Amino acid sequence: MILKEYKDPYLAKKLTEKIRILAEEIEEDLLFMHVCGSHEWTISHHGIRSLLPKSIEIRPGPGCPVCITPSEDIDNAIKLALEGITVLVYGDMSRSKGTSGNSLLESRSDGAEVRVIYSIHDAIKLAKTSPEKEFIFFGVGFDTTSPPTAYEILKGFPPNLSIILSYRYMPPIVGAVLQSSILGIDGVINPGHSSTITGMKPYYPYFLETKKPQVFAGFEPIDILISIVMLLNQIKNNDYKLENEYTRSVTWEGNLKALKKLDQVFDLDKSYVRGVAHIEESGFTLKDKYRHLDAYLKYGIRKKNSNDHFVYGARCGEVIIGLCEPTECPLYMKECTPHSPKGPTMVSFEGTCRIWSEHAIIKSIKKIQKV
């Protein structure tokens, strides 16, 4: 099976050598960022950072949907759950803390109705089996997760189900990260599955703004190594472009069937990406025809879009944007562990702190300080 070749250690060794040679020829320190929790998992799990020369750093950016869901949404979900409406939520989202310091799961001890589900399909099934109760689906995710929701909305929600929407659209988030002068990024490893849906096309305007290398990468260790070689080649040859490494899945146009469904159901609006900023066109909102499914509208809650805060002393926000490594947070693996997480980056399976803690990374590996 050809996909096994994407784990080939022999090819990995040769690609590592190629990276070393290119890094020597380029001579500068280079800071690349990726924006996907799954990429961080592959990089940490296969020890890819230990293969790279000191002058190359790959930093984890905002790639975890649970981490970037504003605490306001969590607070509102808890409020509605305490009023007797059953909130249906993913496992890790249920443990993410709101402003009160409580998560949805913890608020059950105060009488909140919360149930953990695995997909929107489960949510619809549950709502249909108990038509006398009111349910809310807490929709969290990126472009990969929103098409199934669009499909179900088009098929028809049962009348006792509404949705709290916290879906984010990736291209503007990559654009924001590239534009940030504080981060000083030299190139981006673009998300693979989210761009399988959106295609490469929506990233092009953001490329034109900053003219920095962008490579769409797959999720096997060889994919990541090839992507780094591609980025380095672009920099060495001064030939910047949108390049596709994940050619077996990502195309320029994207998944047109899924995009058509998304277009029928959602609009894009300014939204708050927790820890990062308010970013234009980064949030999915329901089109007028489906707005009645919005839980906020149904239950008369006004979105304040207020700024966020994390537990005292925690540096979750800086970890999300990539300004700080988990090891630099004073709570990391002391008060904040996978068993008793204090912030979303440790709660979520795709949070940087969680992934690092699972791979026993306890020392800082940050080499590059860009001012």
Next chain:
Amino acid sequence: MCLAYPGKIIELDGDFAKIDFGASTIKNDINISHVKGKKGDYVLVHAGYAIEILDLDEAENMINYWKDITAWKCKRCEIAQECPTGNIVNEINSKA
């Protein structure tokens, strides 16, 4: 959430399919309404929904290209395939 797993379509039934993920993991009821898949195709599945068909020819293309580029090229004949594997290299190294 970007986690998606490759699997082979075994059976199709309207919007849903039975998918074999390998290692004896077979899942029914995977929603394939977003892809134009047929029996035998490999698809990427995310949380119970197929997001795209995996182009395995392209996967082979990419990996062969990089295996080629990183292949060691013998100084004597420039093309690795024409050298007896490793022999000439070892000869050169031992004389050096």
